[in-house]
Amino acid sequence: MLRQAYDEARAHAENDRNVALDLALQVERYRSAEASLVSSIERLTSQREHEERRRRELQEQTVAAEEPLAAQQVRLNEELAERVRVETALGEARRTVESADAEIRELERRRSQHEQQVETTRAAFDAVHIAVEQLKTRRVGYEEQFSGAGFDFGELVSALAEDVTAEQWEVKLQQVQTRVERLGPINLAAIEEYQVQLERKQYLDSQHADVSEALITLEQAIRKIDRETRTRFQETFDKVDAGLKRIFPRLFGGGHAYLELTGEDLLSAGVTVMARPPGKRNSTIHLLSGGEKALTAVALIFSIFELNPAPFCMLDEVDAPLDDANVERFCDIVRDMSDRVQFVVITHNKRTIELATHLAGVTMQEAGVSRLVAVDVEEAVRLAGT
Numbered sequence: 213m214l215r216q217a218y219d220e221a222r223a224h225a226e227n228d229r230n231v232a233l234d235l236a237l238q239v240e241r242y243r244s245a246e247a248s249l250v251s252s253i254e255r256l257t258s259q260r261e262h263e264e265r266r267r268r269e270l271q272e273q274t275v276a277a278e279e280p281l282a283a284q285q286v287r288l289n290e291e292l293a294e295r296v297r298v299e300t301a302l303g304e305a306r307r308t309v310e311s312a313d314a315e316i317r318e319l320e321r322r323r324s325q326h327e328q329q330v331e332t333t334r335a336a337f338d339a340v341h342i343a344v345e346q347l348k349t350r351r352v353g354y355e356e357q358f359s360g361a362g363f364d365f366g367e368l369v370s371a372l373a374e375d376v377t378a379e380q381w382e383v384k385l386q387q388v389q390t391r392v393e394r395l396g397p398i399n400l401a402a403i404e405e406y407q408v409q410l411e412r413k414q415y416l417d418s419q420h421a422d423v424s425e426a427l428i429t430l431e432q433a434i435r436k437i438d439r440e441t442r443t444r445f446q447e448t449f450d451k452v453d454a455g456l457k458r459i460f461p462r463l464f465g466g467g468h469a470y471l472e473l474t475g476e477d478l479l480s481a482g483v484t485v486m487a488r489p490p491g492k493r494n495s496t497i498h499l500l501s502g503g504e505k506a507l508t509a510v511a512l513i514f515s516i517f518e519l520n521p522a523p524f525c526m527l528d529e530v531d532a533p534l535d536d537a538n539v540e541r542f543c544d545i546v547r548d549m550s551d552r553v554q555f556v557v558i559t560h561n562k563r564t565i566e567l568a569t570h571l572a573g574v575t576m577q578e579a580g581v582s583r584l585v586a587v588d589v590e591e592a593v594r595l596a597g598t
Contacts, residue, residue: 438479448519453470455516459518460487462541462544462545466489467488467492469487471483503533521553525554525556526557527557527559534561539563568589571587572587
């Protein structure tokens with residue numbers, strides 16, 4: 213009985229304790245709510261005072277704004293009157309411009325007519341000038357003919373009778389021509405034609421001499437360029453061949469490779485890449501695997517870059533067909549050449565990525581939304597260390 217009473221008293225005490233705890237929690241919530249309400253009341257009171265001050269300021273601004281309204285209305289009327297005056301002046305100016313345009317068009321039309329008249333006059337003048345030149349040419353021809361016949365043209369002209377008309381001379385000329393025709397065909401223009409052909413021959417001889425001299429100079433320049441081209445090609449070929457022989461064994465861990473000319477003339481010969489990885493005696497490049505072909509191409513490219521380094525070199529997934537050992541050797545030679553050449557490598561290989569000092573990639577945090585990400589590896593390591 214005592215044990216049961218003890219348990220019941222203990223249960224009642226535990227119940228009372230829980231009730232007291234709930235009451236304490238309710239009291240704390242009420243106190244919190246009361247503090248929140250007090251804070252809200254203070255905030256609202258402050259806002260009401262601010263709004264009251266703002267209302268008084270607006271009333272004062274409204275009163276102050278109503279005072280210059282009349283002055284602004286007067287100024288507006290003055291501006292409207294000024295606008296009407298300016299528009300009137302603008303209309304007059306437009307009419308003046310239209311009148312000036314009409315006068316300009318009329319002047320242009322008259323100028324065109326005058327230009328046509330000038331062109332007509334110029335054409336007539338040119339025709340007269342051509343006729344005069346033809347007469348001068350004929351006079352020179354006649355003088356040469358008289359000189360060739362042993363007569364002085366000037367003396368003959370001065371000895372002509374002044375009372376003889378052109379028709380009389382035409383009749384006499386016709387008589388002389390008839391007599392000449394009886395003598396048979398005579399080429400009176402042979403001397404002139406000879407002079408013309410002689411001058412043309414001299415001109416052609418001069419042109420031929422100039423062309424021959426230019427051809428000799430051009431042939432000398434071609435021979436000089438061929439010599440320099442052969443020399444520079446041979447030097448470049450030897451340097452690239454030496455670089456390929458040195459880089460190929462590093463990439464393959466053995467073997468040998470070299471360049472071979474497919475012709476005797478350096479200007480027209482082709483270049484063949486002979487590559488034999490360690491343990492293979494291939495006779496054609498088709499017997500090489502994809503990775504071996506890629507490493508051979510890399511060795512040739514790096515040999516050319518050592519000869520004439522470019523500012524940067526882009527390698528697009530060159531290491532994709534390579535195994536881990538070849539990738540390691542590839543990374544070693546890229547690391548050695550990175551002091552002279554800046555490499556931009558597109559790769560998915562982790563070993564190659566570890567070689568980089570700057571990383572750039574594309575990530576997709578949300579479906580269908582791509583984002584570019586760039587990382588400075590040295591800066592990232594420094595931040596991770598701090």
